[in-house]
Amino acid sequence: MYHYTEFDRQFVRQRADQYRDQLQRNLSGTLSDDDFRPLRLQNGWYIQRYAPMLRVAVPYGEVSSDQLRVLAKVARDYDQPSADLLQHAQRTQDQLGNPKAPKLKSGYGHFSTRQNVQFNWIPLAKSADVMDLLASVDMHGIQTSGNCIRNIASDALAGIAVDEIADPRPFCEILRQWSTLHPEFAFLPRKFKISINGAKEDRAAIAWYDVGLQLRRSDEGALGFSVRVGGGMGRTPIISSVVREFLPWNQVLNYLEAVIRVFNRYGRRDNAWKARIKILVKAEGQRFIDQVEEEYRQIVDLDGGPHTITQAEFDRVSACFAPPTLSTPRKHPRDKVGDILRAAAQSDVEFARWLQRNVHPHKNPDLRAVTLSFKRLGFAPGDATADQLDAAADLAERFSAGEARVTHEQNLLLPWVRCDQLPDLWHAARQLGLAKPNIGLLTDMIACPGGDFCGLANARSIPIAHAITERYQDLDDLHDLGQIDLHISGCINSCGHHHSGHIGILGVDKDGREWYQVSLGGADGSTLSGPAQPGKVVGPSFSAAEIPDVVEALLDTYRTLRHSDETFIATVRRLGPEPFKQAAHAARHVSEALTA
Numbered sequence: 114m115y116h117y118t119e120f121d122r123q124f125v126r127q128r129a130d131q132y133r134d135q136l137q138r139n140l141s142g143t144l145s146d147d148d149f150r151p152l153r154l155q156n157g158w159y160i161q162r163y164a165p166m167l168r169v170a171v172p173y174g175e176v177s178s179d180q181l182r183v184l185a186k187v188a189r190d191y192d193q194p195s196a197d198l199l200q201h202a203q204r205t206q207d208q209l210g211n212p213k214a215p216k217l218k219s220g221y222g223h224f225s226t227r228q229n230v231q232f233n234w235i236p237l238a239k240s241a242d243v244m245d246l247l248a249s250v251d252m253h254g255i256q257t258s259g260n261c262i263r264n265i266a267s268d269a270l271a272g273i274a275v276d277e278i279a280d281p282r283p284f285c286e287i288l289r290q291w292s293t294l295h296p297e298f299a300f301l302p303r304k305f306k307i308s309i310n311g312a313k314e315d316r317a318a319i320a321w322y323d324v325g326l327q328l329r330r331s332d333e334g335a336l337g338f339s340v341r342v343g344g345g346m347g348r349t350p351i352i353s354s355v356v357r358e359f360l361p362w363n364q365v366l367n368y369l370e371a372v373i374r375v376f377n378r379y380g381r382r383d384n385a386w387k388a389r390i391k392i393l394v395k396a397e398g399q400r401f402i403d404q405v406e407e408e409y410r411q412i413v414d415l416d417g418g419p420h421t422i423t424q425a426e427f428d429r430v431s432a433c434f435a436p437p438t439l440s441t442p443r444k445h446p447r448d449k450v451g452d453i454l455r456a457a458a459q460s461d462v463e464f465a466r467w468l469q470r471n472v473h474p475h476k477n478p479d480l481r482a483v484t485l486s487f488k489r490l491g492f493a494p495g496d497a498t499a500d501q502l503d504a505a506a507d508l509a510e511r512f513s514a515g516e517a518r519v520t521h522e523q524n525l526l527l528p529w530v531r532c533d534q535l536p537d538l539w540h541a542a543r544q545l546g547l548a549k550p551n552i553g554l555l556t557d558m559i560a561c562p563g564g565d566f567c568g569l570a571n572a573r574s575i576p577i578a579h580a581i582t583e584r585y586q587d588l589d590d591l592h593d594l595g596q597i598d599l600h601i602s603g604c605i606n607s608c609g610h611h612h613s614g615h616i617g618i619l620g621v622d623k624d625g626r627e628w629y630q631v632s633l634g635g636a637d638g639s640t641l642s643g644p645a646q647p648g649k650v651v652g653p654s655f656s657a658a659e660i661p662d663v664v665e666a667l668l669d670t671y672r673t674l675r676h677s678d679e680t681f682i683a684t685v686r687r688l689g690p691e692p693f694k695q696a697a698h699a700a701r702h703v704s705e706a707l708t709a
Contacts, residue, residue: 114175114516115286115433117251128255129248132156133241140238155261157254158240162568163202164194165240167232168257169247173267173285173309174228174518174526178506181517183250184230185502188222191243192499194234206565206573209627214576215491217565222502224487224495226559226610227306228266228519229257233566255293260301262292262373266308268316269520272434273482273528275474279328279336281311283431284365287422291366298373302380303388305373315638318521320344320352320645321613323390324372326365336362342372342405343394346607350647351391356402363427364413366420371408375401436477437514437529450479450532457536466550466588467539473526481532483512485525485547486557490582493575494560495523504545512538523559524552554591555599555668556582559610563603563620564627570603572620572627572657577601580661594668596641597681612647613637615682616667621654628654631663633693634685642682651694659701666700667693 117125135152138144157168169184176184194202203217219234235243247253256263265285272280288307292298298305310317311328319325325341338360344353360368376390379397394401412418458465473482485505488494497505505525509517512534513527520526525547530538542548551557558581561567563574578601585591600614604621611617617632635648655663668681670693675684685693 114177115172115282115430122248122251125248125251125253125255128156128253129241129244132244136237136241151259153237153240154258155255156244157257158237159258160237160568161233161566162564162570163198163205163566164234165237166566167235167240167243167254168225169230169232169252169254170257170264171228171230171252171519172289173265173271173282174269174520175282176230176517176519177250178509178515178517180250180252181502181506181509183246183252184222185499185506187232187235187243187246188220188497188502189499191236191239192220192222192232192234194219194236199234209573214573215493215579218492218496221496221498223493223562224497224519224523224525226521226523226561226608227264228269228521229264230519231562233562258304260303260305261299262295262301262305262307264306265289265292266306266317266322266521268310268312269518269526270316270473270482270528271311272436273475273477273480274312274314274316275476276313277311277476278313278330279311280431280434281309281317281326281328282434283427284326284328284362285309286430286433287366287426288369291420298377301373301377302382303385303390305376305390307369314640315645316521318610318613318637318639318645320638321346321610322353324369325353328362329359331359338362338365340368340372342401343391344645345389345391346610346612346647347389348386348605349392350607350612351395352645352647353391354394354402356405363422363424364418366422367412367418368405368409370420371405371412374408375404379404437516439514439529439531454532454535463543463550463588464536464539466592467548468535470550470552470554471548472535475528479532481530481535483527483530483535483538483542484520484552485517485527485542486549486551487524487547488551488557488582489546489549490579490586493562493565494558494578497525501545501547505547508538508541508545508547511541522552522557524557550588551591553596555585555594555597556591558582558599558601559614560601561603561608563601563609567603567608569606570620571605571622572603572629574601574603574609574618574620577618577620577629577657577660580657581664584661584665594671595680597668598635598637598642599664600635610637611635613642613645614648615642615685616664617648618660623654627657629657629660630654631660631667631697633667633690634682636682641680643686649690651690651697655697655701662700662703663697666696670696 139149327339340357341353564570602609602611632648636642638645
């Protein structure tokens with residue numbers, strides 16, 4: 114993984130010092146809250162429903178064991194609200210009338226869908242101490258908020274996937290360095306998100322991003338990008354358009370400069386809901402593409418292509434991503450290891466399921482990538498306690514060359530696990546509660562923090578996730594249902610990516626009460642899900658109490674109508690939403706009758 118240079122470290126530490134000065138002036142009253150607000154946001158500090166929230170950048174998801182330990186220390190020592198604040202927040206939640214909802218917790222981190230880590234309870238007065246602590250391990254919150262270029266996202270299997278065309282991580286890192294505090298793009302019309310995929314299968318959801326970059330080879334074998342622009346969720350879900358079928362790899366910064374300049378010039382600033390680049394692309398169509406191409410021509414022809422990536426620079430950054438040297442040699446020949454794993458799987462069904470769901474192929478046949486499941490009953494999806502973060506650091510050091518990766522699905526992946534160590538890793542992860550073989554299944558759901566924490570949310574996500582998880586604890590049942598992407602958002606901002614869920618759940622407000630819309634047939638663009646597309650709403654919204662019954666009705670309909678080995682999403686696409694819609698509303702009537 115990439116290691117910061119001395120320049121990088123000096124930059125992050127100076128930024129932490131600068132933030133401390135800003136905070137002290139705010140606390141002393143010489144810097145107003147209004148003037149301080151954009152400064153703290155530029156460092157990842159939000160003020161949420163009850164307390165500040167910190168978003169820590171984890172560029173393209175890569176995190177070291179040392180960084181995990183510092184995140185654990187932040188959770189343990191700083192993510193601690195006063196007893197009065199926590200009691201107030203809990204009383205407020207209890208008044209909403211869901212006694213089965215998990216109690217509010219502190220002392221943990223939260224893996225987000227954009228490969229960052231968030232904390233929900235850090236007192237603002239201690240925020241500068243946290244920034245200093247993060248800087249000690251090359252971490253920060255720079256550009257995790259604000260109308261700027263946000264954290265660059267990628268495939269969690271980048272650099273190790275068997276279907277990889279080229280490793281996207283060097284490009285992610287080059288983009289990170291180029292975009293950080295870019296003087297021209299510090300105040301865009303709206304936030305701007307980029308995702309890069311380097312494999313044949315899209316595991317980076319690039320069609321849903323402001324810019325999605327797909328590495329590809331030309332017919333002659335040259336490396337370049339297919340460039341997509343104008344994707345996004347929120348109030349208006351839009352799949353991005355391909356604006357360049359093939360862009361030489363060394364021109365990617367020049368072309369992005371052109372794209373963002375056009376957005377900066379013509380993007381709307383009068384309406385936050387219409388300020389994303391997707392609205393501009395949809396409104397202008399070919400004219401937008403023509404403007405980008407003309408801007409790109411001027412950058413290259415008139416300015417000399419100042420951001421052209423040289424081979425030397427690419428080689429320098431790529432060298433940081435060389436596979437690690439694994440210190441302990443394999444104990445057995447490769448075929449013997451295979452025999453051992455097969456025998457272990459035959460004798461233990463749970464281990465066999467873990468191998469099937471949580472263990473992924475690797476371009477090095479002696480290695481595997483392993484997902485640690487952070488989807489457990491009693492925790493919000495993606496939550497990790499301080500002890501679990503420390504334990505994950507230990508697992509990364511023991512089994513994965515000291516590296517882990519935050520995934521889009523809010524889990525942690527260990528990318529460098531030797532095949533002969535899989536049984537030991539399974540035993541260790543199982544003792545920690547991180548080996549549930551549910552990756553890709555219903556309970557491996559995505560959910561935003563929702564109304565439990567977020568001041569923008571219309572409804573809570575965590576109680577809904579808990580109620581569904583509680584109902585589907587039987588692993589036989591989960592494996593029979595197969596691959597299902599269930600995504601939950603607490604509001605139209607779509608932080609839980611409900612639009613791309615095979616089943617999407619959106620919290621809405623009706624006269625001050627929590628209600629939920631259900632959609633079907635969304636997809637992120639992966640091979641299993643099919644082309645990226647937003648789901649379709651199945652009808653009027655449901656109450657929180659009705660949602661588990663509605664989800665069960667949808668799944669029962671799938672069991673009844675599916676063909677042999679047909680996935681849920683394939684069945685929905687074959688039959689359309691109507692039979693599922695009927696089942697959902699029949700479940701509502703049953704629920705109403707039982708509560709009457």
